[in-house]
Amino acid sequence: MRSIRWLLMCVGLALGGAVTAAQANRYDFNFDNKIDGRDADAMVMWVSPAGATGSLPALPGTQADLNGDGRLSLADWREYVSYLTTTGGYPEALFDVNWSAGVDAGDKGAIAQTVNQGRSPGGYYNMRFDFNADGAVNLRDWALFVAYEKRVRPGLLVDFDGNAVFNGKDMDRIAQMIDARSYDVMLDLNADGLLNAADWQIATEIALRVNQKAVFDVDGTSMSSQPVVSGADSRKIAISLNGLGVGFPVSIRFDLNGDRVVNGTDWAEFVRFTSMVYKKPDLVFDINGDGMVNAGDVAALNASLGVMPVQYEYDLNGDGAVNSKDVGLLSARLALGQLQLLAGDVNRDGCVNVADADLVRLAQMAMSGSALFDPDLDIDGNGYIDYGDLAMVNGPNFGRCR
Numbered sequence: 001m002r003s004i005r006w007l008l009m010c011v012g013l014a015l016g017g018a019v020t021a022a023q024a025n026r027y028d029f030n031f032d033n034k035i036d037g038r039d040a041d042a043m044v045m046w047v048s049p050a051g052a053t054g055s056l057p058a059l060p061g062t063q064a065d066l067n068g069d070g071r072l073s074l075a076d077w078r079e080y081v082s083y084l085t086t087t088g089g090y091p092e093a094l095f096d097v098n099w100s101a102g103v104d105a106g107d108k109g110a111i112a113q114t115v116n117q118g119r120s121p122g123g124y125y126n127m128r129f130d131f132n133a134d135g136a137v138n139l140r141d142w143a144l145f146v147a148y149e150k151r152v153r154p155g156l157l158v159d160f161d162g163n164a165v166f167n168g169k170d171m172d173r174i175a176q177m178i179d180a181r182s183y184d185v186m187l188d189l190n191a192d193g194l195l196n197a198a199d200w201q202i203a204t205e206i207a208l209r210v211n212q213k214a215v216f217d218v219d220g221t222s223m224s225s226q227p228v229v230s231g232a233d234s235r236k237i238a239i240s241l242n243g244l245g246v247g248f249p250v251s252i253r254f255d256l257n258g259d260r261v262v263n264g265t266d267w268a269e270f271v272r273f274t275s276m277v278y279k280k281p282d283l284v285f286d287i288n289g290d291g292m293v294n295a296g297d298v299a300a301l302n303a304s305l306g307v308m309p310v311q312y313e314y315d316l317n318g319d320g321a322v323n324s325k326d327v328g329l330l331s332a333r334l335a336l337g338q339l340q341l342l343a344g345d346v347n348r349d350g351c352v353n354v355a356d357a358d359l360v361r362l363a364q365m366a367m368s369g370s371a372l373f374d375p376d377l378d379i380d381g382n383g384y385i386d387y388g389d390l391a392m393v394n395g396p397n398f399g400r401c402r
Contacts, residue, residue: 027083035088037096041128043080047072048127052135078133092152094131095145102106103149105162112186115142119185137219143191155210158203166210167227168217175205175253196261197252204258215256216273225272226374231291234270234283238313241267245309264310268318279347285333287313291335301330344393346376351401357393360385 011106027035029042046064050056055073058065064072066079084090098106114129118137131141149157155166160173174187174195174397183195189202207215217227217235240254241264250262257269275281287297303316316326343350346359357376366373379389 009197012381014177020269021171026066027088027184029063035084036093036101039095040084041099043077046305047074047076050074050392052125052127052130052272064090066323074127074130074133074135077127078132081131081133081257091148095148097128103156105164106155106160106289108145108186109162109395111142112184115139115185121271138181139185139188139191140194142185142188146189146191150206152205158206159216161179162316165226166207168212168219171203171207171214171217172253174200178252180355197255198254201258201260204255212273212277214296215258217277218253228375229274229280229283230288231283231286234274234286235289235313237267239309239335242309264312264315264320267312267315268320271316271318281333285330289379293330298330298334301326342397342400344379344395344397345402346393352393352397353399357390357398360390360393 002213006049010371021063025035027039027043029039035387043064046062047056050071050073053183054121055071058070058072061307062072064076066076066083069075069131070397074391081094082160082323086092092103095103096113097110100105100245101104111129112128114137117123118125118129118141123137126137126360129137129141131144134140146157156196158174158220159166160170177187178195178200180196187195187199188208189199192198204215211227213229217232218240219232237254237256238249241262243250243290245265252262255262255267256266258272259265271284274283282293283294285297290296294341299312301316305324305327310320310322314322314326316329319325342352344356346356359374360379363374364375364387366377366385367383374387377385377389380390382388
């Protein structure tokens with residue numbers, strides 16, 4: 001079938017006149033004055049019947065005979081790949097394998113699937129996915145894709161469920177696979193043929209760039225597509241880390257600082273995040289999980305002083321111990337009273353300013369359940385991030401700090 005298609009294309013060129021580089025950009029196969037995935041597909045259609053090792057005769061002036069040797073072979077594809085990735089500067093065209101006018105989750109899934117097939121004994125060779133033009137589709141091609149996406153759109157790499165949103169469920173997915181010692185090339189973020197703590201480390205590093213909340217959203221119950229860190233996450237993290245003290249195995253999911261080890265420093269990372277980044281320190285101070293910081297938390301803390309092994313929910317400063325320092329922190333928090341944010345302070349830095357307005361503006365028209373919806377930005381609670389929320393940011397509190 002492929003040989004017939006190749007023959008028909010040759011006949012078409014013979015009847016219509018051979019296309020040469022002098023008539024058009026020799027790499028633009030559909031003559032639309034741009035280089036994209038469709039051109040790469042057309043190139044492969046010409047040369048793929050030759051396979052990884054063969055060659056076919058080319059009519060004089062055949063556009064796909066890029067090296068001008070009168071034959072169509074892998075060498076021509078190699079020339080095309082070199083143009084896309086270096087000379088021409090069109091790497092997006094190389095990885096856009098599903099004609100989507102841009103690399104997306106569909107491309108990633110197709111690439112991962114084809115690499116998996118190519119790695120299997122007797123796997124079918126698909127030249128379109130041979131990104132380094134070495135005559136094989138394998139992890140080296142996946143490595144090229146991963147390296148490119150790390151620079152361009154790292155969020156795509158960690159969107160493991162392909163729903164165009166990076167959240168806690170994506171982190172759950174890779175953790176479950178690592179814990180089960182399973183393998184899926186789509187989760188192999190260093191393209192080494194293994195799925196382990198090194199891939200988890202890369203996922204957490206990407207999360208720092210894309211959406212740090214996803215690392216700490218461990219309870220998997222967020223109603224919004226955007227990650228939400230709550231008291232339930234705080235309790236689940238503490239309980240899981242408490243298992244370390246009695247010898248229970250703990251999931252890589254709780255390696256919150258991405259150092260490939262689950263230990264007390266991960267609780268310290270959660271404490272740092274809730275207080276310094278997320279601006280919700282009460283997620284730690286609400287020890288008993290009743291939604292308030294009050295005398296009940298003081299009583300629980302006092303009852304746990306000196307208890308070994310350490311119960312992390314009582315370690316309020318993340319130093320690996322439960323002692324008078326934690327009592328002092330909780331006492332100071334109670335003396336200050338319930339933290340009240342100004343209406344419009346969506347980033348919880350104590351001030352209402354242009355930074356808050358920018359966050360709301362970027363998410364305009366997002367509704368609950370959509371990719372851009374963040375409940376913290378829905379100030380009036382109507383399920384939409386709209387001009388009403390922006391008006392509240394730009395209202396009487398704008399420019400004020402608490």
